Amino acid sequence: MSTPSSALPASAPTSASTSASAEIGVIGGSGFYSFLDDITEIEIDTPYGPPSDPIAVGELGGRRVAFVPRHGRDHRFPPHRIPYRANLWALRALGVRQVLAPSAVGSLTPDYGPGTIVVPDQLVDRTSARPQTFYDEAAAVHVSFSDPYCPVGRHTALVSAKAAGWPPVDGGTLVVIEGPRFSTRAESRWFADQGWTLVGMTGHPEAVLARELALCYTPLCLVTDLDAGIEEGEGVTMSEVLRVFTENIGRLRPLVADIVSHLPTDRACPCPTVLDGMKLPIDLP
Numbered sequence: 001m002s003t004p005s006s007a008l009p010a011s012a013p014t015s016a017s018t019s020a021s022a023e024i025g026v027i028g029g030s031g032f033y034s035f036l037d038d039i040t041e042i043e044i045d046t047p048y049g050p051p052s053d054p055i056a057v058g059e060l061g062g063r064r065v066a067f068v069p070r071h072g073r074d075h076r077f078p079p080h081r082i083p084y085r086a087n088l089w090a091l092r093a094l095g096v097r098q099v100l101a102p103s104a105v106g107s108l109t110p111d112y113g114p115g116t117i118v119v120p121d122q123l124v125d126r127t128s129a130r131p132q133t134f135y136d137e138a139a140a141v142h143v144s145f146s147d148p149y150c151p152v153g154r155h156t157a158l159v160s161a162k163a164a165g166w167p168p169v170d171g172g173t174l175v176v177i178e179g180p181r182f183s184t185r186a187e188s189r190w191f192a193d194q195g196w197t198l199v200g201m202t203g204h205p206e207a208v209l210a211r212e213l214a215l216c217y218t219p220l221c222l223v224t225d226l227d228a229g230i231e232e233g234e235g236v237t238m239s240e241v242l243r244v245f246t247e248n249i250g251r252l253r254p255l256v257a258d259i260v261s262h263l264p265t266d267r268a269c270p271c272p273t274v275l276d277g278m279k280l281p282i283d284l285p
């Protein structure tokens with residue numbers, strides 16, 4: 001059930017006690033277009049335009065959660081057109097400080113076949129035409145990004161997946177391509193030869209934008225296919241990705257819910273302090 005949409009301006013103050021606030025954000029990917037029951041839909045504007053969809057806010061496992069499908073609920077935004085900045089800004093404006101990001105990925109090794117859950121620990125940016133910073137005027141801000149993901153969020157995801165009987169792969173490198181096309185076999189083989197593990201289209205700039213807002217960000221990658229250079233055959237197709245994702249969504253949703261319920265209430269990771277001592281040219285929501 002959903003209550004009527006509330007409208008908030010970009011910088012609306014939020015409080016932990018309102019139905020328009022949340023502490024944890026979930027950004028759903030391909031095939032993951034809804035998550036919560038009993039939601040309030042929040043129409044929220046940001047300096048970067050509206051997010052991919054109104055944000056669905058509700059309660060889950062005793063936690064206030066905000067959900068946004070990154071491609072929109074009708075998958076109208078291709079990966080290079082997703083309003084990444086608006087999505088992250090809107091989540092932070094609602095009070096979110098920890099973000100969980102499920103996505104469908106291709107595997108660059110036959111060791112991790114379709115249905116494997118991977119919590120990568122590194123990222124390679126092969127995108128080419130996406131705004132990837134909030135700090136592009138007035139003063140330079142350089143955030144540390146050597147370890148792109150929240151260590152506590154990663155640990156929580158790994159523990160939950162193990163407990164769910166879905167043994168996860170701990171670590172690996174996600175290469176993010178510009179898309180929307182899939183990789184050629186030569187590109188795919190080259191990625192694998194570099195020792196990279198997974199390939200996707202949305203992990204960048206989502207992770208770095210979260211870092212620039214001092215948010216915790218945890219990727220949860222579901223392998224939907226072996227990428228074109230890894231497997232002989234026709235190569236990856238969108239329908240294959242969506243089919244395999246749909247086959248797994250029934251166990252992915254409860255896993256995401258379990259991770260949400262186990263994320264810490266106090267952040268003891270380095271993420272909250274990444275902007276300390278920096279002179280920010282913009283006010284964060």
Ligand SMILES: CSC[C@H]1O[C@H](OP(=O)(O)O)[C@H](O)[C@@H]1O
Nearest residue numbers: 029030079103104200201202241
């Ligand atoms: C649906 S085929 C390719 C599409 O799937 C992945 O989406 P997401 O990361 O949002 O789960 C991939 O990155 C592409 O956007």
Ligand SMILES: Nc1ncnc2[nH]cnc12
Nearest residue numbers: 104105106199200201236
């Ligand atoms: N093989 C692949 N390449 C890029 N993005 C993907 N998302 C799911 N599978 C993918």
